[in-house]
Amino acid sequence: MTLRKLGLYAAALLLSAWVLVPILLIALAATTPREDLYRWPRPLWPERLSLEVLSSFARQEAVLRALGNSLAVAGLTIVLATLVSAPAGYALSRYRFRGREAVQLGILATKMFPATALAVPLAVAFIRWGLYDTLFGVALVHTALSLPFVILIVASVFRGVPAELEEAAMSLGASRVGAFLRVTLPMALPGLAAAAIFTFILSWNEVFAATLLTVNHRTLPALLVHSVVAEGAPLHYRYAGGLFLVLPALVIIFVIRRYLLTLWGVTVR
Amino acid sequence: MAEIRLESLHKRFGRVVAVRDVSLEIREGEFVVLLGPSGCGKTTVLRLIAGLETPDRGRVWIGGRDVTRLPPGRRDLGMVFQSYALFPHMRVFDNVAFGLRMRGVGAAEQRRRVQEVAELLQIADLLDRYPAQLSGGQRQRVAVARALVVRPQVLLMDEPLSNLDALLRLHMRAELKRLHREVGSTTVYVTHDQVEAMSLGDRVAVLREGQVVQFDTPTQIYDHPADRFVGSFLGNPPMNFFQATVDPEDGSLRVEGVKFPAPAAYAEALAERRGGSVLVGIRPEHVSVGAGPLRGEVLVVEPLGAQKLLTVRTAHHVVKVAVGPDRALRGGDPVALGLPEAHLRLMDAHTERALPRR
Amino acid sequence: MDEHRPRVLAAATPYLLVLPAAAYLAVFVVYPMAQAIRLGAADPHTGGWTLEHVRRMASDLYFWPAVRYTLWITALAVPLQVVLALSMALLVNTRFPGHTVFLYVCAIPLAVSDLAAGLIWLSLFTERGYLNAALVQWGVLRSPFNFLSHEHPAWLVGAIVTTEVWRATAIVMVVLVAGLQLLPRDYAETAAVFGASWWQTLRHVLLPLLRPSLQTALIIRTVLAFQLFATVVTLSGRLVPVLAGETYFWYTLYRNPHVASAYATLVLLLSALFVWGYLRTLRPEGEGT
Numbered sequence A: 001m002t003l004r005k006l007g008l009y010a011a012a013l014l015l016s017a018w019v020l021v022p023i024l025l026i027a028l029a030a031t032t033p034r035e036d037l038y039r040w041p042r043p044l045w046p047e048r049l050s051l052e053v054l055s056s057f058a059r060q061e062a063v064l065r066a067l068g069n070s071l072a073v074a075g076l077t078i079v080l081a082t083l084v085s086a087p088a089g090y091a092l093s094r095y096r097f098r099g100r101e102a103v104q105l106g107i108l109a110t111k112m113f114p115a116t117a118l119a120v121p122l123a124v125a126f127i128r129w130g131l132y133d134t135l136f137g138v139a140l141v142h143t144a145l146s147l148p149f150v151i152l153i154v155a156s157v158f159r160g161v162p163a164e165l166e167e168a169a170m171s172l173g174a175s176r177v178g179a180f181l182r183v184t185l186p187m188a189l190p191g192l193a194a195a196a197i198f199t200f201i202l203s204w205n206e207v208f209a210a211t212l213l214t215v216n217h218r219t220l221p222a223l224l225v226h227s228v229v230a231e232g233a234p235l236h237y238r239y240a241g242g243l244f245l246v247l248p249a250l251v252i253i254f255v256i257r258r259y260l261l262t263l264w265g266v267t268v269r
Numbered sequence B: 001m002a003e004i005r006l007e008s009l010h011k012r013f014g015r016v017v018a019v020r021d022v023s024l025e026i027r028e029g030e031f032v033v034l035l036g037p038s039g040c041g042k043t044t045v046l047r048l049i050a051g052l053e054t055p056d057r058g059r060v061w062i063g064g065r066d067v068t069r070l071p072p073g074r075r076d077l078g079m080v081f082q083s084y085a086l087f088p089h090m091r092v093f094d095n096v097a098f099g100l101r102m103r104g105v106g107a108a109e110q111r112r113r114v115q116e117v118a119e120l121l122q123i124a125d126l127l128d129r130y131p132a133q134l135s136g137g138q139r140q141r142v143a144v145a146r147a148l149v150v151r152p153q154v155l156l157m158d159e160p161l162s163n164l165d166a167l168l169r170l171h172m173r174a175e176l177k178r179l180h181r182e183v184g185s186t187t188v189y190v191t192h193d194q195v196e197a198m199s200l201g202d203r204v205a206v207l208r209e210g211q212v213v214q215f216d217t218p219t220q221i222y223d224h225p226a227d228r229f230v231g232s233f234l235g236n237p238p239m240n241f242f243q244a245t246v247d248p249e250d251g252s253l254r255v256e257g258v259k260f261p262a263p264a265a266y267a268e269a270l271a272e273r274r275g276g277s278v279l280v281g282i283r284p285e286h287v288s289v290g291a292g293p294l295r296g297e298v299l300v301v302e303p304l305g306a307q308k309l310l311t312v313r314t315a316h317h318v319v320k321v322a323v324g325p326d327r328a329l330r331g332g333d334p335v336a337l338g339l340p341e342a343h344l345r346l347m348d349a350h351t352e353r354a355l356p357r358r
Numbered sequence C: 001m002d003e004h005r006p007r008v009l010a011a012a013t014p015y016l017l018v019l020p021a022a023a024y025l026a027v028f029v030v031y032p033m034a035q036a037i038r039l040g041a042a043d044p045h046t047g048g049w050t051l052e053h054v055r056r057m058a059s060d061l062y063f064w065p066a067v068r069y070t071l072w073i074t075a076l077a078v079p080l081q082v083v084l085a086l087s088m089a090l091l092v093n094t095r096f097p098g099h100t101v102f103l104y105v106c107a108i109p110l111a112v113s114d115l116a117a118g119l120i121w122l123s124l125f126t127e128r129g130y131l132n133a134a135l136v137q138w139g140v141l142r143s144p145f146n147f148l149s150h151e152h153p154a155w156l157v158g159a160i161v162t163t164e165v166w167r168a169t170a171i172v173m174v175v176l177v178a179g180l181q182l183l184p185r186d187y188a189e190t191a192a193v194f195g196a197s198w199w200q201t202l203r204h205v206l207l208p209l210l211r212p213s214l215q216t217a218l219i220i221r222t223v224l225a226f227q228l229f230a231t232v233v234t235l236s237g238r239l240v241p242v243l244a245g246e247t248y249f250w251y252t253l254y255r256n257p258h259v260a261s262a263y264a265t266l267v268l269l270l271s272a273l274f275v276w277g278y279l280r281t282l283r284p285e286g287e288g289t
């Protein structure tokens, strides 16, 4: 082991610890018994762990409902985003047409539009349209936020399937749609699944719009913001909420770890 | 089987004119090769026939049917792509059976016909594999099998051998020839390899910048190139060209100050050009060495086994000459070159097009 | 058979395919954008233009602090993120055994929301959090220090910046790793052959080549930094006001969509301004766009 190598590993370890330790700590905090959490002096390592805080958090009806809402919104967003972005992504990957650059520029521009700026006017509009405080309304906004990214991902997925395969299918008697369904779609499916997962994470994590657009039908992040800001929820509640938000994300990102670079790499190009 | 007729096809991509005014009549069961340098529009012509592109102008007829506006799937053709375009997510069997399925052929019949074509192409034991598990040559066979299984009226192939190594290419060339004899479908074959074109084609269409410059049998194209481009594109090494003047009095040719009798077949064409200039073309194997009026010096000798290739410098030209392998010549040797009258091909000095022969 | 139909359809196909997305974005992005400006600048009763809401926003007690804090946090966090992300990316690029695991670990925060990040770091920074526990245990402090109180705004900002750096370094790193992967490896090796030190190679070869990636990363990070909300709210409540936070408070607390829209428009303008600035100053020489 040379000195250079040693330095390399030390740096890698240090940076890994920087990322991992806070996550371990919230997990620890959420599994520390309530009375230990507020005791002082606080032992660095808790004497015992328990699921008491987590389970009482998860048993609250509001939390359960918010969880269900979050999942419903994410599911709806995936469906909407896929339906709207797949054709556009396909067009961008397969056709040269006048206005193509304009479309790409538009996507780039909308990527820059923050949820912060969209949420207020949309809330006002949704009240008029009867979409305010509905899960469908939140999903609509999440779809708008994810669309530019998902279009880019989908386009790159379709670009990965050679156009020649579709043409071969057409030369063998398939229609355009048939060629797409029988050849391109099956081959693009893993990539599209990854895009769906990306959409899920985006929707699951979205705080601002969800907070502004809901009152009775809060998603989990919206519920947490509300209880922290408006109700001053106790620490153990916050920790449990934090862990609840992080865990699914961790699992998902582990599942798609091989696509990480491609997914996020595509969206930021 | 069906004949193909292309009527003044035009196709442009943005500012690039890929195909201009291409008209061809391909007979039933004929093997026609589209030959030309990279970017000359061969693939585009093929894709126009296939219906993968729509022409800006012109018509495509297959078997007496105007198919210009028909989608590819309804033109009754099979196509082999340069990359083979095998469906990676399907086994070889399903790849081959794809066209049958699209035509609603029953399962039993599918199996029978796939088996039949698989035996023809010697891929019967590969049917359970995925394309990724095949060698280049095997993939190529599968691609051909997939195109043939639907018994298309027309078979289109776009450089199907260009991804194979030299030996395999030689082998597959012979195979394709055998296959065409057995199946007999009208075939259009794209290549930029002149040897492939000569050996496979009943007729060869030479393309340049989107235009057909010559459409004829391989021997005719080799012996009587329609212009200087064809003469230098076909043949390895290419045809030699000399600047020559036409004697104002007797119509004989003057190359580097030396007088040559003009071939009788060109007498009429030369009569109009007395006192002017022409291009004289001659194949390297037809230049006679040892006796002749042209003086030169051997620059390079390349022994190629069956023959020796000489590069000779004369007063104003550099000439490629093919001689027998036992000719003892070395770099620096002086040689005399002769240009036998029967093998001279004359072209217009400006348009570079072949002069009419009688 | 209708002779012309397929041709026309073929030409229209890409437009038909793009149409749903374009329409969707028009309704849910472009329209609200315009609406934000209108809400922020229109009189709710007469419908005419007015600067009333903007004036109300600007004269609010929290306004200038919000502008200042937003800019400060951005100015502190973004360079730190870039430096940290560059270190991670360069480490990954050495392809040491285990670099894939390292890459995965560094990418984890990609999936962590700003809200979750805020809650995570709350467990460290809060008065009875891990940081105080450790510092007291190791004898650095005698009694716990309240990092998150209004008496120590510098510490508050520090905690927010730390959290932001922790969370958002990942996206910058992904951009840079992707950028590094596009560079042929021979560049660095050629430089090494000419005797360039590691530092010289980085400074004169890698960084200039990485410029487009750095530009992308900077744009993304800055625009996102203006949307800073949940991190700040979880760590400081309204002790450190920021622009997005004020949008939220004006809408939900004061129920005034007009001033909220004025804030939203301001965020929009600031983002656009910074993107434009980056594109101008960081444009590689000799390239049009």
Ligand SMILES: Nc1ncnc2c1ncn2[C@@H]1O[C@H](COP(=O)(O)OP(=O)(O)OP(=O)(O)O)[C@@H](O)[C@H]1O
Residues within 6 Å of the ligand: B013, B014, B016, B017, B018, B036, B037, B038, B039, B040, B041, B042, B043, B044, B045, B192
């Ligand atoms: N889809 C397209 N878009 C734009 N230009 C094209 C397209 N297809 C072909 N071209 C252009 O048309 C011309 C002819 O292309 P084509 O593919 O037919 O050539 P080719 O003879 O097959 O060449 P090669 O031997 O390299 O395959 C080229 O200049 C090419 O760049």
Ligand SMILES: [Mg+2]
Residues within 6 Å of the ligand: B042, B043, B044, B158
């Ligand atoms: Mg081609």
